[in-house]
Amino acid sequence: MASPTPISIPHFVETQLQLLLLEHEAEVSSSSLATTAASVSPATRRTLQATGYALTGLVLSQCRTGLGGRVVGEFAPDPAVSSGKSDNDRASDGQPRLGSHGIRVGDVVRVNDVSAGNAKKIGKDKGKDGGSKEQKDKGGPEGVVTRVNDKAIWIAFGQQGRGGGTSKEDDEAIEELWGKKLWAMKLANDVTYRRMRQTMEKMAKMTESDHSHFMRVAFGHTTPLQPDYEDISPVEFSDPTLNDSQKDAIRFALASKDIALIHGPPGTGKTHTIIELIMQMVQRKKRILVCGPSNISVDNIVERLAPKKVPVIRVGHPARLLPSVLEHSLEVLTQTSDAASIVKDVRKEIDDKQASIRKTRTGRERRAIYDDLKQLRKEFRERESKCVDNLVRESSVAVATLHGAGGHQLKNQKFDVVIIDEASQALEAQCWIPLISADKVVLAGDHLQLPPTVKSTNLKSKPGAEKKDDGPKKEILKGVSLERTLFDRLLSLHGSEIKRMLTTQYRMHEKIMRFPSDELYESKLMAGDAVKSRLLADLPYETQGTDDTQEPLVFWDTQGGDFPEKAEEKELGQKEALLGESKSNEMEAMVVARHVDTLVEAGIKPEDIAVITPYNGQLSVLSQMLREKHPGLELGSVDGFQGREKEAVVVSLVRSNAEHEVGFLGEKRRLNVAMTRPKRHLCICGDSDTISRGSSFLKHWMDYLEENADLRYPDAGDLL
Numbered sequence: 001m002a003s004p005t006p007i008s009i010p011h012f013v014e015t016q017l018q019l020l021l022l023e024h025e026a027e028v029s030s031s032s033l034a035t036t037a038a039s040v041s042p043a044t045r046r047t048l049q050a051t052g053y054a055l056t057g058l059v060l061s062q063c064r065t066g067l068g069g070r071v072v073g074e075f076a077p078d079p080a081v082s083s084g085k086s087d088n089d090r091a092s093d094g095q096p097r098l099g100s101h102g103i104r105v106g107d108v109v110r111v112n113d114v115s116a117g118n119a120k121k122i123g124k125d126k127g128k129d130g131g132s133k134e135q136k137d138k139g140g141p142e143g144v145v146t147r148v149n150d151k152a153i154w155i156a157f158g159q160q161g162r163g164g165g166t167s168k169e170d171d172e173a174i175e176e177l178w179g180k181k182l183w184a185m186k187l188a189n190d191v192t193y194r195r196m197r198q199t200m201e202k203m204a205k206m207t208e209s210d211h212s213h214f215m216r217v218a219f220g221h222t223t224p225l226q227p228d229y230e231d232i233s234p235v236e237f238s239d240p241t242l243n244d245s246q247k248d249a250i251r252f253a254l255a256s257k258d259i260a261l262i263h264g265p266p267g268t269g270k271t272h273t274i275i276e277l278i279m280q281m282v283q284r285k286k287r288i289l290v291c292g293p294s295n296i297s298v299d300n301i302v303e304r305l306a307p308k309k310v311p312v313i314r315v316g317h318p319a320r321l322l323p324s325v326l327e328h329s330l331e332v333l334t335q336t337s338d339a340a341s342i343v344k345d346v347r348k349e350i351d352d353k354q355a356s357i358r359k360t361r362t363g364r365e366r367r368a369i370y371d372d373l374k375q376l377r378k379e380f381r382e383r384e385s386k387c388v389d390n391l392v393r394e395s396s397v398a399v400a401t402l403h404g405a406g407g408h409q410l411k412n413q414k415f416d417v418v419i420i421d422e423a424s425q426a427l428e429a430q431c432w433i434p435l436i437s438a439d440k441v442v443l444a445g446d447h448l449q450l451p452p453t454v455k456s457t458n459l460k461s462k463p464g465a466e467k468k469d470d471g472p473k474k475e476i477l478k479g480v481s482l483e484r485t486l487f488d489r490l491l492s493l494h495g496s497e498i499k500r501m502l503t504t505q506y507r508m509h510e511k512i513m514r515f516p517s518d519e520l521y522e523s524k525l526m527a528g529d530a531v532k533s534r535l536l537a538d539l540p541y542e543t544q545g546t547d548d549t550q551e552p553l554v555f556w557d558t559q560g561g562d563f564p565e566k567a568e569e570k571e572l573g574q575k576e577a578l579l580g581e582s583k584s585n586e587m588e589a590m591v592v593a594r595h596v597d598t599l600v601e602a603g604i605k606p607e608d609i610a611v612i613t614p615y616n617g618q619l620s621v622l623s624q625m626l627r628e629k630h631p632g633l634e635l636g637s638v639d640g641f642q643g644r645e646k647e648a649v650v651v652s653l654v655r656s657n658a659e660h661e662v663g664f665l666g667e668k669r670r671l672n673v674a675m676t677r678p679k680r681h682l683c684i685c686g687d688s689d690t691i692s693r694g695s696s697f698l699k700h701w702m703d704y705l706e707e708n709a710d711l712r713y714p715d716a717g718d719l720l
């Protein structure tokens with residue numbers, strides 16, 4: 001292996017710290033509305049909900065004590081808002097449903113009272129009992145979403161990552177929420193940022209002798225050791241369905257001494273492979289930490305490991321409530337296992353005390369209870385930490401999000417291998433949280449799909465930041481971006497010898513797969529036998545054999561100038577600020593809508609269809625046209641649909657202009673995500689004339705569609 005060019009660790013750390021700071025500032029400013037929460041108008045709240053930043057129309061329905069002695073509030077739809085709503089707004093049991101929103105498990109939110117200007121008023125009226133004026137002015141209490149379903153949302157209160165759980169101030173603020181009309185507002189997630197920063201600072205303090213072998217490999221100070229296949233043979237696979245590329249990747253990851261990358265293009269069974277790898281490692285008595293950037297990514301792994309009887313523990317907020325996952329969640333185990341009895345009594349005492357607050361008459365009585373609660377919580381945390389430590393020590397596999405791996409539960413634990421799934425969607429600094437003490441690392445991902453979303457992008461797109469920064473700083477940041485992932489960086493540092501690629505995909509029809517395979521994956525992808533010729537007409541329910549249900553690839557080419565794009569209008573005000581400089585194309589949206597109608601008329605269930613577009617502006621237009629007509633249909637942005645799949649996917653490309661500007665579409669990885677979501681049917685709507693001039697990749701794609709898709713030309717007159 002050729003010697004890589006070494007990277008200075010202190011220089012890397014300094015760059016990361018500065019980029020992270022910029023990113024944090026960008027994130028905070030995008031959710032800055034939260035700090036003026038008390039004066040947000042109903043219309044703005046609705047816009048915030050539509051753009052994924054808020055959830056309105058809530059009431060507090062229950063409180064209990066959760067992990068870490070935190071108070072967990074359950075918030076349900078406000079009955080006053082939901083009465084008079086249609087059946088669509090009710091769950092199957094008739095209970096009101098929360099409106100559609102973008103708040104997810106793990107999000108940090110603040111719960112506010114909707115009555116305008118209430119904060120100051122309460123602060124004044126209630127004096128000392130009403131909580132500090134400072135707390136009120138910035139809105140209600142802050143917490144982390146632990147669970148969401150269509151009828152309620154659960155929030156664990158307390159500022160995250162500071163280890164203190166729910167504080168006395170939080171208790172007071174939560175008490176104020178009872179009986180009020182509430183809304184939850186997403187905040188910038190400080191914990192992830194703080195943990196990344198702490199990790200970088202820790203790395204900065206290390207001397208050369210502190211650097212592990214893995215760390216030296218990761219920065220090119222040495223080359224990876226040769227994999228030792230003799231050490232691992234023979235490998236007896238427990239899953240008989242694994243294909244050769246999956247087996248090869250598993251053998252390689254077992255034999256590697258320090259680093260192995262598993263490159264999993266769309267639908268190639270990356271997670272499937274990781275599960276077998278974990279099984280093999282457990283058989284070899286290894287202790288494994290499995291991480292991923294999101295709760296969903298790691299829950300997926302717990303869910304799949306659970307039936308295999310692997311001793312696994314899920315550290316952090318449990319995101320799913322499937323019985324198989326719950327059984328392994330640290331939160332549940334600290335309540336139900338034998339080791340948990342020492343914690344139970346205190347939990348009960350806290351709950352009883354909490355309930356007694358409502359019966360108090362004076363502020364003095366209440367304050368006395370808050371003091372008791374503080375003591376009890378301290379005791380709770382001490383006992384719980386012992387219990388948690390024992391539980392984690394006993395399991396061979398610990399599963400956590402990347403930032404969750406930096407929590408106190410795993411502080412004193414040592415693992416033989418750290419596996420990171422979806423590594424190409426994680427910021428590098430985030431990966432270092434578990435990697436700083438790792439000896440051997442397996443990263444799984446696909447660097448040819450989208451990297452993590454970065455708000456600050458780079459210095460150039462932040463003119464303000466450029467002015468603020470002094471000369472040397474600018475020099476450090478030149479050409480570096482947070483979007484460069486560890487997966488990507490290691491590949492360019494050490495070349496493809498450190499990776500194995502999975503080559504059989506089990507999602508797409510051959511014709512849908514061919515272009516991304518040829519253009520991005522060196523023509524190495526093969527379609528599994530079961531999927532390569534599957535059509536919508538073969539779905540296991542009744543459908544009609546039409547031009548659409550018997551065709552895997554359709555291209556509605558809008559060239560000719562009758563389907564022009566437009567920029568989002570200024571009058572959108574606040575909404576515009578949230579959507580950014582977005583584009584839309586109403587005529588093209590009509591083509592999309594008509595295609596969806598035709599699919600549904602042919603018997604395809606709306607639940608089996610997704611409409612995706614790179615532009616939020618277009619998403620709004622499409623939502624207005626389609627949401628009510630086909631409630632089960634999924635509408636989303638391309639970026640938000642990464643990792644997902646549907647039987648049929650309609651993609652709206654939007655761009656159509658005389659200047660041949662393609663904007664967002666110039667990013668291959670975005671188009672790769674868009675075109676690899678469907679199983680049986682991909683329909684592209686766009687202007688081949690504009691798009692083909694965007695890049696050679698786009699030109700090849702348009703040529704491929706022209707030759708291989710069922711090519712159609714919409715008539716603008718027909719649509720109007």
Ligand SMILES: Nc1ncnc2c1ncn2[C@@H]1O[C@H](COP(=O)(O)OP(=O)(O)OP(=O)(O)O)[C@@H](O)[C@H]1O
Pocket residue numbers: 241242243246264265266267268269270271272273506507528643644
């Ligand atoms: N060897 C195999 N034989 C048959 N089916 C397989 C095989 N490996 C994976 N699959 C199937 O392929 C699908 C995708 O697998 P999995 O979810 O593990 O993929 P992934 O690569 O993690 O997905 P994504 O593309 O979303 O990252 C699943 O339905 C899985 O059952």
